[in-house]
Amino acid sequence: MTDTNPVLAAIARTRRGTAEARAAAAAHRIAQPPQATRLRAVAEELAKGRSLADVFAEIAERAGATVHRAASPEAAAETLRAIWRDKALSGPIVRADDPLCAACDDLAEAHTGAARGDEPVGISRAAAGIAETGSLVLVAAAETPTTANFLPETHVVVLAEADVVAAFEDFWPTLRARNVLPRTVNLITGPSRTGDIELTLQIGVHGPRSLHIVVYGDGR
Template identity: 40%
Template structure:
C-alpha cells in the first residue's frame, strides 16, 4: 500500500485513507448533526398543505368521507349510542360471523354492547381466529381519507392488521384536514406510542401481474363508523 515510484498513492491506499478522513469528519460533525436533528424535531416544520383541506368542519367531514370511499373503505355516520347496532348490522349485511374482537379502549368498553345479545364481543389483543376487529382512531385525515391510530394499552396493534375485517370508530370532531394536523393531535396526546399507523383503505397490492388485490397484508375490509356528538374513541 506504499506510494509507487512516482510518489503517487496507490488506489488501495487512497481508498483506505479516504475512509479514515470521512469517518474523522463525521465524528467532528456529530455534535452539530445531533443539534440539527433536535432542532427539527422541536420545530415540527410544515410541508405543503393542499388548499382543499382548508374547510370548515362540515365540509371537512364530507371531504374525509369522499376520500375514504374513493380508496374502497365504507363509511357511515351514527349517533353516540349507535355504535353497537352499526357493528352488528354491518356484519349481518355481509353474512359475516356475529363475533368481534374489540380494543380495550375505555370508551369502547363503555358502549352498550348488550343491546345486541346475538353479537359475541371480546375485548383484548387479536387472536388467530378473530375475523373482525373494532378499534378506535386518533384522527381521520381528510386530505386522503386516512386514519391515524396509536398503539397502547387500549389499542393493541394486532387488531389493526390481523383480522380480515377492520371496523374503526371515529368521532367526527377528530377529523382534521392535513397530515400535519394529525401529527399535532398525536403529539398532544402525550408520550409517543410504540406504533403509529396510517391506514388508507383496505390492505391491497398490485405486485401480482399489476392487478390490484385486496386483503394482501392486512384486512380486506375497512369500515369507518363516524360518531356524532361524542369523543367516543381516541386511540
C-alpha cells in the first residue's frame, strides 16, 4: 500500500527506520499495550466493600440517568412495569428481542427490530455496564438494534449486575473474543444533552430525554 499511496509515502519519507521495522513496532504495540492507568477512585470504593453495581449506579446517576435496583430477573420485570406506571408512559414500544424486555408487552403495542422513529419508548438490553463512568454498553445485533437507543424519548435499559465491569479495559476482551465485531458499540452515559445555547445545560436534544437503568441481581 505504501508504494502506491502518496499520503503514506509522504509520511514514510519523514520517519526513522525501515517500513518493515515500523510495521513490526506497531503490530507489537497493538498486541501488547502498556498497563493502563485506571482510576483509583473506583478501586477505593470497592475496597470500602461496595459492589461494582453500587459504584456503577452512583456514577450513572451523576450523569443524569435514573437507576432502579432489582434483586432478581423477576423483580426487574416488575420494576419495568412500575417505571411504565410512574412515568405514565405510552406506546408503541420498540424493544430488544429478550424475554426481560418484554415485561410491558401487555401494556402497549410493542415490536422488536429496528426503531421506526414513532416509538416514545425503547426498552434495551445492555451487554455490560462500566463502573468508572456509569456507562451502559449496548452492542448492535439483530436482537438489540442501535436505532432503539437513540430515537425514543424515553430509554429504559436492563442490565445484569454480573455484567458490570470496573473499567473500559475490562470490557474490551469480551469484544475481542467475538468472531465478528459488531458494526456499532454504544457507550451511553446519561440522557442526550447539549450546552450549545449559551453553554446552558439542556437535556434531550436529539436522543432520549430520559434514561432509566434497571440493574438486577441473580436472585440469590
